[in-house]
Amino acid sequence: MTLAFITQSLVSGINVGALYGLTAVGLSLVFGVMKILNVAHGEFIMIGAYAGFWLFTLLDCDPFLGLPLVGIALFLLGMICYKVLFSHVAKFVEEVKLKNSLLIAFGLFLIFPQIAQTLWTGDERAISPAYSGESFAVLGIRIGYVPLGALLVAVVVILGLHLLLNKTYYGKAVRATSENWRAAKLMGINVERTYMVTFSLGVAIAGIAGVLIGLTQALMPAMGMEWTIKALIVVLLAGIGSIPGAFFAGIILGVVEAVSAIWMGPYTVAVGMVILLVILMFRPQGLFGKA
Amino acid sequence: MLEVQNIDVFYGDIQALWDVSLRVSEGEMVALIGANGAGKTTMVETISGLLRSKAGAITFNNIRIDKKESHKIVQMGISLVPEEKGIFPGMSVLENLELGAFPAESRKHKDESYQSVYGLFSVLESRLQQSAGTLSGGERTMLAIGRALMARPKLLVLDEPSLGLAPLVVKNIFKVIQEIQDSNVSTLLVEQNVRAALRIAARAYIVENGRIADHGKAEKFLHDEKVIEAYLGAA
Numbered sequence: 044m045t046l047a048f049i050t051q052s053l054v055s056g057i058n059v060g061a062l063y064g065l066t067a068v069g070l071s072l073v074f075g076v077m078k079i080l081n082v083a084h085g086e087f088i089m090i091g092a093y094a095g096f097w098l099f100t101l102l103d104c105d106p107f108l109g110l111p112l113v114g115i116a117l118f119l120l121g122m123i124c125y126k127v128l129f130s131h132v133a134k135f136v137e138e139v140k141l142k143n144s145l146l147i148a149f150g151l152f153l154i155f156p157q158i159a160q161t162l163w164t165g166d167e168r169a170i171s172p173a174y175s176g177e178s179f180a181v182l183g184i185r186i187g188y189v190p191l192g193a194l195l196v197a198v199v200v201i202l203g204l205h206l207l208l209n210k211t212y213y214g215k216a217v218r219a220t221s222e223n224w225r226a227a228k229l230m231g232i233n234v235e236r237t238y239m240v241t242f243s244l245g246v247a248i249a250g251i252a253g254v255l256i257g258l259t260q261a262l263m264p265a266m267g268m269e270w271t272i273k274a275l276i277v278v279l280l281a282g283i284g285s286i287p288g289a290f291f292a293g294i295i296l297g298v299v300e301a302v303s304a305i306w307m308g309p310y311t312v313a314v315g316m317v318i319l320l321v322i323l324m325f326r327p328q329g330l331f332g333k334a
Numbered sequence: 335m336l337e338v339q340n341i342d343v344f345y346g347d348i349q350a351l352w353d354v355s356l357r358v359s360e361g362e363m364v365a366l367i368g369a370n371g372a373g374k375t376t377m378v379e380t381i382s383g384l385l386r387s388k389a390g391a392i393t394f395n396n397i398r399i400d401k402k403e404s405h406k407i408v409q410m411g412i413s414l415v416p417e418e419k420g421i422f423p424g425m426s427v428l429e430n431l432e433l434g435a436f437p438a439e440s441r442k443h444k445d446e447s448y449q450s451v452y453g454l455f456s457v458l459e460s461r462l463q464q465s466a467g468t469l470s471g472g473e474r475t476m477l478a479i480g481r482a483l484m485a486r487p488k489l490l491v492l493d494e495p496s497l498g499l500a501p502l503v504v505k506n507i508f509k510v511i512q513e514i515q516d517s518n519v520s521t522l523l524v525e526q527n528v529r530a531a532l533r534i535a536a537r538a539y540i541v542e543n544g545r546i547a548d549h550g551k552a553e554k555f556l557h558d559e560k561v562i563e564a565y566l567g568a569a
Contacts, residue, residue: 104534177418179539212436212441213431215425215429215432215433216433216436218422218424218425219422219425220423221434222422222423222425223420223421223422225384225416225420226416226420226421226422228383228384228403228404228408228481228483229382229404229413229416229420230405230408230413230433230434230485231405231408231409231436231437231440231485232405232433232436233403233405234405235403259379275555
């Protein structure tokens with residue numbers, strides 16, 4: 044076991060972790076603001092991935108350059124889903140809202156993979172531009188262009204979201220809505236529209252994450268659940284509502300998984316679960332959450 | 335300016351307000367007085383659009399507002415400081431104030447509004463970067479009132495501003511309410527501190543079991559033994 048080998052695992056852990064973080068951020072945003080647990084979050088990731096696949100294969104569009112298009116398309120899909128399905132439950136009290144929205148999201152979780160199966164068949168697909176396998180070396184450590192690009196995109200998206208929420212008037216309205224929607228209404232904030240935009244933003248981020256995931260692993264209609272679970276673990280690990288926290292927790296999970304894989308091989312998934320259990324036992328508010 | 339005409343309000347199947355009518359004129363301060371659970375908060379929440387009336391009408395400057403969404407009503411110039419204050423605890427004092435000026439029209443005058451709010455509550459200015467959740471009860475009330483003023487309302491509705499505050503703080507709050515009134519903002523004041531409310535208000539409505547039991551000049555009630563006895567109690 045050389046140091047270089049461990050470092051290499053560390054680097055790939057950061058790469059994967061950034062994707063974990065990005066998926067978790069979308070889920071955390073929607074849950075934090077609306078108290079809706081979108082268990083179909085992974086399905087939106089899957090749809091985003093296939094959207095990137097279509098752009099690449101049908102229109103010959105570079106997957107990275109196509110990201111804004113996928114983001115916009117998924118934003119619109121999120122708006123439709125919110126308007127048709129979730130807006131009716133948004134006005135209920137928190138507990139009813141949480142339960143009903145879970146049922147709706149679970150329905151989506153069952154339906155979307157079927158639609159994907161029809162549209163794209165169950166065959167494994169890949170988004171593989173010419174540069175997908177290429178890498179460069181820094182101090183003996185191989186860094187792939189695609190994972191590096193994905194990491195940069197993830198950082199940019201999360202930073203952008205963080206600035207949006209903290210520096211703009213609209214973002215502050217979103218945070219205010221998440222803290223106290225009744226008071227937000229009394230500030231003149233259109234809470235219903237804020238919910239719709241937040242939900243759609245969460246879906247758009249999921250879509251972008253989907254394309255990045257599709258660049259590094261095979262696409263399947265059933266790929267969503269794995270990512271929903273990962274996102275849930277990361278959100279709980281980070282604590283609800285912390286956007287940078289979710290990103291860092293994602294990196295932590297990615298690194299721990301990658302490094303533990305050196306010894307544990309395919310059982311690394313269990314490591315994430317164990318970490319989650321320990322956190323829930325000793326720090327239930329999450330690493331970055333407020334008690 | 336504000337005209338509430340014969341409204342009935344229900345919580346589910348349970349009726350909370352019966353045939354309530356009240357009026358606030360331009361620049362006037364009106365007090366709503368009544369026991370706990372009489373329906374005062376229900377009234378102001380209906381005016382603000384948080385609750386819906388089943389019958390009757392509410393107009394503001396001759397425009398029907400009883401079917402409008404809360405955020406539209408705020409944009410039209412009615413700001414409510416709710417009983418629970420509703421500050422955003424995880425956000426800074428400055429951010430709370432900033433959000434008060436959310437409506438586009440209020441946003442244009444944000445800088446002036448800050449100055450006038452700091453003028454009324456100098457303590458807020460020294461706590462701008464502090465998160466609102468760390469404020470004391472009195473400071474929260476000041477923040478909530480200041481935040482409502484950031485919208486530059488034509489009508490300020492205050493629901494129990496003195497609730498749970500130390501006497502000295504209450505005195506301060508009332509002084510500020512008086513100052514706001516002097517700047518020609520109409521005020522609808524819900525208060526359990528009957529004597530103080532009647533002293534600064536021009537007119538008052540007595541609320542009993544979801545109905546308006548009586549109304550008239552505040553002065554008249556101030557010298558009405560029955561009213562003082564019924565709502566002032568041992569205090």
